Amino acid sequence: MPRTPARWQDPQRSPVSADRLGDRTLGLRDRLNIIIFGTETTEGRGFDVVLLVVIVLSVLVVLLDSVAALHEQYGVTFVRLEWVFTALFTIEYVLRIYSARSRPQYVFSFFGVVDLLAILPSYLALFIEGAEVLMVVRVLRLLRAFRVLKIVRLLGEAHSLMRAIRLSLPKISVFLVAVLTIVIIAGATMHLVEGPEAGFTSIPRSMYWAIVTLATVGYGDIVPVTPLGQTLASLLMVTGYGIIAVPTGIVSAELVYARQEEGHHAQCPSCATAVHADDANYCRICGTELV
Secondary structure, three states: OOOOOHHHOOOOOOOOOHHHOOOOOOOHHHHHHHHHHOOOOHHHHHHHHHHHHHHHHHHHHHHHHOOHHHHHHHHHHHHHHHHHHHHHHHHHHHHHHHHOOOHHHHHOOHHHHHHHHOOHHHHHOOOOOOHHHHHHHHHHHHHHHHHHOOOHHHHHHHHHHHHHHHHHHHHHHHHHHHHHHHHHHHHHHHHHHOOHHHOOOOHHHHHHHHHHHHOOOOOOOOOOOOHHHHHHHHHHHHHHHHHHHHHHHHHHHHHHHHHHHOOOOOOOOOOOOOOOOOOOOEOOOOOOEOO
């Protein structure tokens, strides 16, 4: 099985080797760290698998409790189960803080925040009615499955996708500004052409119609009735179909660039091109065999 790339290894893992888990001289904190943050031992894998099962069950209980018929019949049971899960997650969270190499780093990390959000709704429900529905945020904890199952290839793809999205942000920002400009102009024009009689009572409400139309959703709660308004609406719909492909193209281009950047950096002895695909044997520019 391939090794997990360094960037995906948990920084909270103890530097103590996992094969020392049976060492009697090993401290409690290091022992817990290997089990909770590591996946190389039978105990560590077992802990994570049980944790994932409990997370799925806790989310399932919240979903079932939202069904009126089930809540009426099994409401008390659901509440008891939710508190059992909350107690388990609270104990786990405390143990993670105790055994983490850097406690502040864990607490403020992505998974640290998610772990905290997994238990907060139950306690908030004691003061805020209905806050327990927020417990569905526990489903985010299933992201640990990537580490538990060692899906290295998917982790690498996720890294490439996130990098492509990050590189696309400036271009997408310009695109969104252009869309907002179209929405404002279209909203103001339809407010002038159709007027309050057709439901375009204000420019903001007309902008809402323009967004719905441009996104090709078309709720139908506001519709133009004049020939000019319908013509403008048709043009806006056609524009929407053309606009939909723009963000996809931007991210796709950056994704290709990101994949190229992640290729190996063997320099071509002829033209000095440095970036090639991982399996490239010849230069992508001049065809010279790579050393």
